[in-house]
Amino acid sequence: MSDEKQQVSRRQFLNYTLTGVGGFMAAGLLISPIRMAIDPVLKGSSGGDLANVGLSVDDITADPQRIDWSVDQVDGWYESEVSRSAWVYKNDNDEIVAFSPVCKHLGCIVSWEGSEQHPNEYFCPCHDGRYYKDGTNVPGTPPLAPLDVYEQEVKDGMLFLGDVIPQGEA
Amino acid sequence: MLQKIYDWIDDRIDITPIWRDIADHEVPEHVNPAHHFSAFVYCFGGLTFFVVVIQILSGMFLTMYYVPDIENAWKSVYYLQTEVAHGQIVRGMHHWGASVVIVMLLLHTLRVFFQGAYKKPRELNWVVGVLIFFVMLGLGFTGYLLPWDNKAYFATQVGLEMAEQVPLIGTQLKILLAGDATIVGAQTLTRFFAIHVFFLPAALFGLLAAHFILIRRQGISGPL
Numbered sequence: 358m359s360d361e362k363q364q365v366s367r368r369q370f371l372n373y374t375l376t377g378v379g380g381f382m383a384a385g386l387l388i389s390p391i392r393m394a395i396d397p398v399l400k401g402s403s404g405g406d407l408a409n410v411g412l413s414v415d416d417i418t419a420d421p422q423r424i425d426w427s428v429d430q431v432d433g434w435y436e437s438e439v440s441r442s443a444w445v446y447k448n449d450n451d452e453i454v455a456f457s458p459v460c461k462h463l464g465c466i467v468s469w470e471g472s473e474q475h476p477n478e479y480f481c482p483c484h485d486g487r488y489y490k491d492g493t494n495v496p497g498t499p500p501l502a503p504l505d506v507y508e509q510e511v512k513d514g515m516l517f518l519g520d521v522i523p524q525g526e527a
Numbered sequence: 528m529l530q531k532i533y534d535w536i537d538d539r540i541d542i543t544p545i546w547r548d549i550a551d552h553e554v555p556e557h558v559n560p561a562h563h564f565s566a567f568v569y570c571f572g573g574l575t576f577f578v579v580v581i582q583i584l585s586g587m588f589l590t591m592y593y594v595p596d597i598e599n600a601w602k603s604v605y606y607l608q609t610e611v612a613h614g615q616i617v618r619g620m621h622h623w624g625a626s627v628v629i630v631m632l633l634l635h636t637l638r639v640f641f642q643g644a645y646k647k648p649r650e651l652n653w654v655v656g657v658l659i660f661f662v663m664l665g666l667g668f669t670g671y672l673l674p675w676d677n678k679a680y681f682a683t684q685v686g687l688e689m690a691e692q693v694p695l696i697g698t699q700l701k702i703l704l705a706g707d708a709t710i711v712g713a714q715t716l717t718r719f720f721a722i723h724v725f726f727l728p729a730a731l732f733g734l735l736a737a738h739f740i741l742i743r744r745q746g747i748s749g750p751l
Contacts (some may be wrong), residue, residue: 386581390588392613399612431608433592434602489582 365501372406390500407510407519414514417453421446421469421479421490426518443507443518444469444479448491455507462499479504492524557750569747571635576735578628584725585620593673594718597713602673625667632660644748652690652741659734662727669723675716683719684711 365373410426414427421444430439443455444467458466460481467488471480478495479488487495508519537543557563558569592614594600594608607614636656639645645653672683691701706714 386584389613389616390585393592393607393611393617394588396612396614434599434606 373444382464397419403524407508407517407518408441410443410516412516414453414511414516416447417447417516419447419511421456423469427451441518442466444504445516446490453509453511453516454492455509455518456492457505457507459505459521460500461494461504463504467504530711555747555750568634568638571631571638575628575635578624578631579731579735581620582624582628583728585617585624587714588617589621590724595673595717597675597716600673600716604674621670625670628663629667632663636660642748642751646748649741649745649748650736652745655734655738655741659731662734663730666723666727666731669719669727672716672719673723680711683715684720687711 381414405428408426408428409426412424416522421441422482423444424443425440427438427440430437442458444458445453446453453465456479458468460483462481465486465487467479467481467486469479469489470476471482472485475487477490479490479492481500482485484499486500487498488500489495490505492506494500494503503524505521505523508522510517510519558566560566560570572627589607592603592611594603604618607618609615639653639656639714668683668686672679687701687705690704691697693700704715704718706718712751
């Protein structure tokens with residue numbers, strides 16, 4: 358910078374002023390629409406309640422069984438009942454485990470012993486993804502993470518399931 | 528940095544003449560409010576356009592939430608008004624802007640009329656302006672139905688009855704607008720939505736382009 362006082366020319370002054378005023382007006386115009394548009398991103402999900410899935414704890418065995426139930430879903434202005442499903446079994450420590458059937462590769466639906474070639478495993482028909490009984494993905498098959506588990510609770514001898522929790526990379 | 532990007536593009540495709548042609552033109556003294564304050568009357572056309580820009584922007588954003596379906600239209604508007612942050616403001620912009628557009632349009636028309644600015648050689652631009660006015664009224668009429676509340680429904684009922692009064696083709700015109708001979712319902716709503724967001728805006732853009740090209744070609748009319 359030189360020691361001389363920097364002169365602002367008339368043209369520069371007008372340019373700055375017009376850009377400033379124009380920017381202010383454009384910002385005033387766009388701030389509300391943009392805030393409205395990004396509202397879903399900022400809202401965050403409210404954790405759903407746990408739902409009774411209609412399965413008595415006594416009926417849960419060491420063999421995974423598929424259970425289906427439905428939950429009330431509020432989607433903006435639209436409320437509906439949507440179906441959920443899970444594979445439920447008791448592991449060696451006698452803990453109840455409920456897996457989400459959504460494949461961790463690209464989101465198809467997996468089945469317990471869904472392929473005759475792969476007994477005692479979960480199988481995804483889309484790209485032959487496989488998981489062991491404890492939900493861990495079989496190395497060398499497409500999935501990169503173990504199956505998600507449902508948040509769970511046992512009340513009055515019945516199983517209640519809630520949101521899906523990812524288990525992290527294996 | 529910006530200057531460098533601009534120069535790089537300008538080197539290759541020579542954009543300077545394009546924006547100069549649009550933006551760089553003399554404002555005659557008699558339309559400059561800095562010289563004669565009464566020249567503010569020349570602002571109404573530009574203000575109309577400014578409000579139209581607000582309408583287009585707010586309308587685009589509103590369609591992120593609105594559904595043109597009789598089961599969900601009202602619910603989606605209610606959701607937007609009560610649950611979405613700033614939804615009330617954006618719908619307010621579109622709602623009030625719709626009225627302000629008509630007011631500005633009218634003031635602009637009055638200025639042109641009382642200054643005799645529509646006279647030769649600008650008669651054609653007056654005609655284009657009147658067509659823009661009709662398109663705006665159409666946008667107001669079709670937009671009024673979209674919230675699908677009682678006011679919207681019965682206003683449209685009345686509007687359709689008015690269309691029916693047109694000699695000879697009245698009945699056909701009404702059915703064409705409503706999508707059904709007797710019902711104001713599902714088919715009316717989707718039709719009005721399509722007209723409101725696609726057909727009339729397309730016509731409006733074409734007419735506005737003609738309006739602006741003509742005013743640049745012919746220049747602003749001289750002082751009184």
